[in-house]
Amino acid sequence: MLLAALYAVSRVLSRSLAFNETLRDVLRVLHDEAGLSRGLIGVVDAETGKLAIHTIYNPDGPNSDDAQYGPGEGVIGLILEKPRTIKLPRVADEPRFLNRTQLYDPELPFIAVPIKVGGNLQGVLAVQPEGPEDGLLEERAQFVEMVANLIGQSLRLSLEVAQEKSTLLEERDLLRRTVRHQFGFDSMVGRSAVMRRVFDQARLVAKWNTTVLIRGETGTGKELIANAIHYNSPRARNAMVRLNCAALPENLLESELFGHERGAFTGAVESRKGRFEQAHGGTLFLDEIGEVSAPFQAKLLRILQEGEFERVGGSKTIKVDVRIIAATHRDLETAVDMGDFREDLFYRLNVMPLFLPPLRERIEDIPEIARHLLGKIGNDQKRKLSLTDMAQRRLANHEWPGNVRELENCLERAAVLSEDGKIDVDLIRFPSARERTPPRAQRSLANPAVNPVFSPLSGSAPGALSEVDIDDPNLSEKERVIAALEQAGWVQAKAARILGMTPRQIAYRIQTLNIEVKQF
Numbered sequence: 001m002l003l004a005a006l007y008a009v010s011r012v013l014s015r016s017l018a019f020n021e022t023l024r025d026v027l028r029v030l031h032d033e034a035g036l037s038r039g040l041i042g043v044v045d046a047e048t049g050k051l052a053i054h055t056i057y058n059p060d061g062p063n064s065d066d067a068q069y070g071p072g073e074g075v076i077g078l079i080l081e082k083p084r085t086i087k088l089p090r091v092a093d094e095p096r097f098l099n100r101t102q103l104y105d106p107e108l109p110f111i112a113v114p115i116k117v118g119g120n121l122q123g124v125l126a127v128q129p130e131g132p133e134d135g136l137l138e139e140r141a142q143f144v145e146m147v148a149n150l151i152g153q154s155l156r157l158s159l160e161v162a163q164e165k166s167t168l169l170e171e172r173d174l175l176r177r178t179v180r181h182q183f184g185f186d187s188m189v190g191r192s193a194v195m196r197r198v199f200d201q202a203r204l205v206a207k208w209n210t211t212v213l214i215r216g217e218t219g220t221g222k223e224l225i226a227n228a229i230h231y232n233s234p235r236a237r238n239a240m241v242r243l244n245c246a247a248l249p250e251n252l253l254e255s256e257l258f259g260h261e262r263g264a265f266t267g268a269v270e271s272r273k274g275r276f277e278q279a280h281g282g283t284l285f286l287d288e289i290g291e292v293s294a295p296f297q298a299k300l301l302r303i304l305q306e307g308e309f310e311r312v313g314g315s316k317t318i319k320v321d322v323r324i325i326a327a328t329h330r331d332l333e334t335a336v337d338m339g340d341f342r343e344d345l346f347y348r349l350n351v352m353p354l355f356l357p358p359l360r361e362r363i364e365d366i367p368e369i370a371r372h373l374l375g376k377i378g379n380d381q382k383r384k385l386s387l388t389d390m391a392q393r394r395l396a397n398h399e400w401p402g403n404v405r406e407l408e409n410c411l412e413r414a415a416v417l418s419e420d421g422k423i424d425v426d427l428i429r430f431p432s433a434r435e436r437t438p439p440r441a442q443r444s445l446a447n448p449a450v451n452p453v454f455s456p457l458s459g460s461a462p463g464a465l466s467e468v469d470i471d472d473p474n475l476s477e478k479e480r481v482i483a484a485l486e487q488a489g490w491v492q493a494k495a496a497r498i499l500g501m502t503p504r505q506i507a508y509r510i511q512t513l514n515i516e517v518k519q520f
């Protein structure tokens with residue numbers, strides 16, 4: 001019988017870590033299945049050192065009590081002084097018995113055992129058999145000890161889980177603060193009038209659920225501003241989920257966005273939530289929205305209009321509450337005119353358009369952004385980095401097809417090449433057109449007037465040689481040396497460093513290649 005009761009206790013304890021319910025159920029099992037009619041479980045208060053009644057089971061009386069036992073108070077208090085099992089054949093025969101809870105019958109036996117977690121006393125389990133002592137007190141006491149051990153193990157698990165939960169909550173709050181700081185408007189630099197206007201608009205729209213369409217060339221900070229909007233919105237506590245629509249083939253895009261049911265397609269061994277569901281209560285950032293196909297545009301339109309969809313292979317309609325921020329580098333108006341992009345979807349997305357201007361249209365921001373990026377790179381590399389005035393001027397004069405990302409890459413390269421952390425003009429090198437991402441075709445928003453097509457070494461663009469990739473295999477040796485000299489402001493020692501030569505070697509090349517040295 002006691003074995004069956006022990007099994008029932010273990011089942012109750014393994015059911016849940018919600019102790020208020022399970023401990024009461026343990027006492028009920030002891031009553032129903034082990035003939036231990038009354039019982040209490042007390043828990044040691046870590047601050048006062050007293051035992052407070054946690055749960056009481058009294059079939060004939062009140063089931064709660066706020067009685068407490070200090071060390072040495074009554075028989076239960078003895079366990080606080082020295083954890084051990086106490087067995088009384090008859091309560092009335094023990095003069096130290098206090099019966100503060102009025103729970104126990106003085107004519108019946110009594111068993112109290114410590115509940116320990118990792119050797120430390122955490123509580124007491126005190127029960128009373130339903131009949132007078134019948135020679136089984138010892139056996140019953142061993143059974144109660146086993147039950148107390150099971151309670152102790154569950155308690156340890158629950159304490160560990162609680163501890164882990166509180167650590168995770170602390171970490172989550174810290175991460176939230178960090179993310180808010182990292183992705184807030186503070187992380188965006190730019191004092192030009194045009195950028196200030198963008199920031200103002202973004203701050204305003206952040207407060208609402210309005211759909212935002214962020215436009216701008218690659219690397220202009222579209223994702224950064226989408227993050228800033230989310231983390232400054234009332235949805236900031238919920239997820240910011242991103243999907244690059246151009247990165248996936250159509251069939252994957254659909255299951256990625258809407259999720260799928262088990263068996264929807266080969267390999268769908270489990271059902272899975274899509275990004276829309278993951279973003280419930282938060283924001284979904286649809287990057288490169290201009291790249292989705294016509295059938296997919298129709299599916300998107302439906303969810304934007306009705307806020308509902310079905311998972312791939314599913315028939316249940318799922319409703320979500322998601323704020324949409326979309327971004328594109330494409331000229332969507334032209335795409336609409338050409339029939340490549342649905343007009344109705346365009347208007348659904350274009351509720352609040354934000355235009356991020358390319359760097360070449362906010363040259364005044366370049367020095368500040370460069371310093372900001374250099375600080376970021378220095379932080380990552382744990383180095384102090386600085387830019388010379390000449391290097392800053394060179395950066396401001398470049399056209400930056402890849403915008404802030406290209407500037408960031410350029411500075412990182414320079415930082416790596418710089419031995420003392422000081423970045424001078426000779427370390428500022430621009431990638432060739434081939435190395436740049438993405439290709440020119442994507443720069444459809446660029447204003448051709450300020451974005452002349454530039455042909456390396458054509459000689460027609462001012463400063464052309466200073467823009468050339470030194471490592472371009474198509475360059476002749478003479479062109480390579482001249483380009484390096486241009487980039488180094490015709491300081492031969494710096495040009496030598498760019499080319500990986502010694503000053504003597506470059507001087508020799510200048511002479512043998514018949515290069516006319518410019519003097520400043």
Ligand SMILES: Nc1ncnc2c1ncn2[C@@H]1O[C@H](COP(=O)(O)OP(=O)(O)OP(=O)(O)O)[C@@H](O)[C@H]1O
Binds near residue numbers: 189221
């Ligand atoms: N105003 C800014 N201030 C500081 N950093 C910026 C700014 N704009 C962009 N950046 C940085 O430039 C890089 C590119 O930005 P982001 O990824 O947001 O551009 P994007 O327009 O989304 O690019 P793509 O279209 O290629 O996805 C990031 O590292 C970002 O932190």
